[in-house]
Amino acid sequence: KNQVEQSPQSLIILEGKNCTLQCNYTVSPFSNLRWYKQDTGRGPVSLTIMTFSENTKSNGRYTATLDADTKQSSLHITASQLSDSASYICVVSVPLGGSYIPTFGRGTSLIVHP
Amino acid sequence: DTGVSQDPRHKITKRGQNVTFRCDPISEHNRLYWYRQTLGQGPEFLTYFQNEAQLEKSRLLSDRFSAERPKGSFSTLEIQRTEQGDSAMYLCASRPTKTSGGANEQFFGPGTRLTVL
Numbered sequence: 001k002n003q004v005e006q007s008p009q010s011l012i013i014l015e016g017k018n019c020t021l022q023c024n025y026t027v028s029p030f031s032n033l034r035w036y037k038q039d040t041g042r043g044p045v046s047l048t049i050m051t052f053s054e055n056t057k058s059n060g061r062y063t064a065t066l067d068a069d070t071k072q073s074s075l076h077i078t079a080s081q082l083s084d085s086a087s088y089i090c091v092v093s094v095p096l097g098g099s100y101i102p103t104f105g106r107g108t109s110l111i112v113h114p
Numbered sequence: 115d116t117g118v119s120q121d122p123r124h125k126i127t128k129r130g131q132n133v134t135f136r137c138d139p140i141s142e143h144n145r146l147y148w149y150r151q152t153l154g155q156g157p158e159f160l161t162y163f164q165n166e167a168q169l170e171k172s173r174l175l176s177d178r179f180s181a182e183r184p185k186g187s188f189s190t191l192e193i194q195r196t197e198q199g200d201s202a203m204y205l206c207a208s209r210p211t212k213t214s215g216g217a218n219e220q221f222f223g224p225g226t227r228l229t230v231l
Binding site for chain 2: 004032034036041042043044045046049089091096097098099101102103104105106107
């Protein structure tokens with residue numbers, strides 16, 4: 001079972017609408033939780049980074065929340081734009097040996113239609 | 115461009131051939147990571163370096179895979195005797211050892227897409 005589960009797998013919304021993407025993780029402890037945006041054929045680009053003690057982090061129209069008790073995170077996108085069409089990936093840093101290694105979810109594929 | 119660069123961007127090879135990819139991290143970034151990403155999946159950790167030292171390797175990194183970072187700057191990932199299952203996007207990322215604020219952001223390159231025929 002993947003340690004980082006994302007839902008929905010895919011989402012289609014109209015331009016201008018808001019949406020919320022979910023991330024559930026099972027690992028504990030963890031160093032930080034990150035959300036990345038990945039355009040097709042490109043490397044991921046960081047949107048937000050939260051340590052386990054943070055509850056929310058905003059980056060423009062992107063707002064991430066973290067509930068360490070329920071091990072859930074969400075990414076809320078406000079007033080979506082066509083350029084928001086991409087895969088959004090949740091990443092939790094998992095202890096491995098003496099390091100924390102990023103563990104990626106499978107991503108949510110978002111399509112924004114005009 | 116001062117971001118992470120990877121070369122080549124695309125590689126098509128025949129099964130059984132060896133391939134080598136290169137990653138140039140952001141200058142002064144101590145840590146360098148390699149990931150593999152297949153279609154519809156998130157990236158999977160392969161290995162990472164702290165300067166020239168390879169500190170962790172995933173079980174995904176079979177003995178056909180080898181990574182080096184000889185001078186603590188650029189890194190190479192070699193796959194020997196390629197198999198069709200090796201077809202994937204190979205991503206490189208770098209970050210400094212510590213950043214202000216406590217949380218460490220990784221900066222990804224554009225990836226090398228490998229197709230094994």
